[in-house]
Amino acid sequence: MARAPAATTAKGRARRVQVLNAALPAFAEQGYRGASIAAIADEVGLSEPGLLHHFPSKAALLLETLEYHQERTYVGASRPVGTSTLRFADRLYAVAARHERDPGFIRLLIVLAAESTDPCHPAHEWFVARYERVRVAFTRQFAADQGAGLLDPEVDPAQLARAAAALMDGLQLQFLLSEGATDIVTPLRAMLDPLYRD
Amino acid sequence: MARAPAATTAKGRARRVQVLNAALPAFAEQGYRGASIAAIADEVGLSEPGLLHHFPSKAALLLETLEYHQERTYVGASRPVGTSTLRFADRLYAVAARHERDPGFIRLLIVLAAESTDPCHPAHEWFVARYERVRVAFTRQFAADQGAGLLDPEVDPAQLARAAAALMDGLQLQFLLSEGATDIVTPLRAMLDPLYRD
Numbered sequence: 030m031a032r033a034p035a036a037t038t039a040k041g042r043a044r045r046v047q048v049l050n051a052a053l054p055a056f057a058e059q060g061y062r063g064a065s066i067a068a069i070a071d072e073v074g075l076s077e078p079g080l081l082h083h084f085p086s087k088a089a090l091l092l093e094t095l096e097y098h099q100e101r102t103y104v105g106a107s108r109p110v111g112t113s114t115l116r117f118a119d120r121l122y123a124v125a126a127r128h129e130r131d132p133g134f135i136r137l138l139i140v141l142a143a144e145s146t147d148p149c150h151p152a153h154e155w156f157v158a159r160y161e162r163v164r165v166a167f168t169r170q171f172a173a174d175q176g177a178g179l180l181d182p183e184v185d186p187a188q189l190a191r192a193a194a195a196l197m198d199g200l201q202l203q204f205l206l207s208e209g210a211t212d213i214v215t216p217l218r219a220m221l222d223p224l225y226r227d
Numbered sequence: 228m229a230r231a232p233a234a235t236t237a238k239g240r241a242r243r244v245q246v247l248n249a250a251l252p253a254f255a256e257q258g259y260r261g262a263s264i265a266a267i268a269d270e271v272g273l274s275e276p277g278l279l280h281h282f283p284s285k286a287a288l289l290l291e292t293l294e295y296h297q298e299r300t301y302v303g304a305s306r307p308v309g310t311s312t313l314r315f316a317d318r319l320y321a322v323a324a325r326h327e328r329d330p331g332f333i334r335l336l337i338v339l340a341a342e343s344t345d346p347c348h349p350a351h352e353w354f355v356a357r358y359e360r361v362r363v364a365f366t367r368q369f370a371a372d373q374g375a376g377l378l379d380p381e382v383d384p385a386q387l388a389r390a391a392a393a394l395m396d397g398l399q400l401q402f403l404l405s406e407g408a409t410d411i412v413t414p415l416r417a418m419l420d421p422l423y424r425d
Contacts, residue, residue: 058345062261136344143341146334146403147256156404181421188417191409195397196418202396203389205344206354211389219386220394223379223422 045083045093047073052094057137060144061091061151088151095141095155098134102127116179117170118221121193125213128201132209135201142198163194174225181224189224196220243281243291245271250292255335258342259289259349286349293339293353296332300325314377315368316419319391323411326399330407333399340396361392372423379422387422394418 051072055064066087070080084090128135145156167190174180200213249270253262264285268278282288326333343354365388372378398411 060258060260060342062258139344140341142400142404143338144258146337146400148406153404160401160404184421185417188414191401192394192398192414192418195401195414196390196394197397198400199393199396200390202340202344203358203393206340206351206358208346216386216390216393219383220390220418223382 041083044073044075046097048075048080048083048090049094049097052090053098053133053137056091056094057133057140060140061087064091066090091141091151092155095137095152098137099159102131102134116225117167117174118218118225120170121197121221122214122218125197125200125217128197129204129209129213132205136205139198139202139205160194164190167191167193179225181226184224193221239281242271242273244295246273246278246281246288247292247295250288251296251331251335254289254292255331255338258338259285264288289339289349290353293335293350296335297357300329300332314423315365315372316416316423318368319395319419320412320416323395323398323415326395327402327407327411330403334403337396337400337403358392362388365389365391377423379424382422391419 048069051069052064055069055072059065064087066080067077069090070077073080080090084093141152142156144150145153147153164187168187171180171184171186171189171193175182175184175186180186196217197213200216203211204213246267249267250262253267253270257263262285264278265275267288268275271278278288282291339350340354342348343350345351362385366385369378369382369384369387369391373380373382373384378384394415395411398414401409402411
């Protein structure tokens with residue numbers, strides 16, 4: 030009789046979460062190539078074959094690590110357009126403030142995104158899809174702010190969407206390099222606030 | 228009699244440049260840990276000890292690679308404040324256009340900057356110093372534009388400096404991830420132009 034897949038039992042699910050939590054700092058600090066499956070397994074008291082029972086390969090573990098921690102970070106953060114009275118910029122400031130409290134996750138994102146500029150990197154497609162999703166969502170939100178008469182009517186929402194995502198990435202990089210000495214929210218506001226009308 | 232240091236002869240200098248040119252794609256594509264000194268040496272027809280005669284360690288080679296290619300890229304790009312009739316934003320658009328033609332160098336910068344968020348990384352101090360230098364230079368330039376009545380007087384030049392550097396980094400990352408399909412200059416203009424007065 031075939032054994033049930035590891036993730037279908039409560040114990041299996043708890044084990045997977047343990048592995049995904051140990052994998053985050055490993056990939057964030059050492060990148061995809063540098064991270065060691067054996068060390069991650071050891072961290073949670075598994076053998077390497079034991080870990081590979083839950084995740085079939087290092088590439089699969091990386092993709093699930095990105096997906097799991099993204100989900101965890103943004104749960105409840107996205108609301109349908111028009112259900113908030115806030116300007117979209119204010120919601121970005123709230124996300125940035127949350128990121129300042131979670132340097133491990135933003136380090137995972139920036140280190141792996143930079144590595145993924147290599148088209149052969151196992152997370153390349155994941156990041157291409159992520160930026161496309163962000164671009165579409167941000168464009169819709171900026172267009173809604175424009176429709177409500179809040180945002181400069183001359184700005185192209187699609188270009189602003191790409192720029193705002195870039196601004197977040199770059200400020201997070203400076204925040205990490207300075208070991209938290211420089212914040213993300215102040216320069217983000219300096220750039221975005223002037224685009225809004227009082 | 229002590230042998231002259233390798234860099235003091237014309238042949239030695241030419242050899243160093245060959246190594247620094249081979250090191251750029253190696254570090255950009257594989258990061259500090261992933262890059263192989265032996266492979267770089269092989270690329271230019273040197274043995275590993277032969278390469279280490281020119282650069283005493285992998286860390287030293289990385290730092291000289293960053294420094295050499297930065298110098299090469301920006302030579303002539305920086306002018307003293309007030310000697311140009313251009314808005315600083317226009318000079319940033321010109322730098323961004325140049326970066327679009329040199330993806331190897333911007334990939335080196337973004338991959339190594341992301342890795343260097345680790346305080347123990349050999350390029351950590353180099354990147355901290357680089358961002359500080361950029362922040363000071365950009366602040367001065369934006370303040371000059373403000374003084375000339377070109378830039379929104381309510382924007383803090385120091386915060387705008389950090390934001391503009393971040394915007395460039397993030398847009399370069401998107402440019403690389405899209406393999407050049409999305410440009411850097413258009414969203415940069417979308418974000419910066421509205422801060423300037425007509």
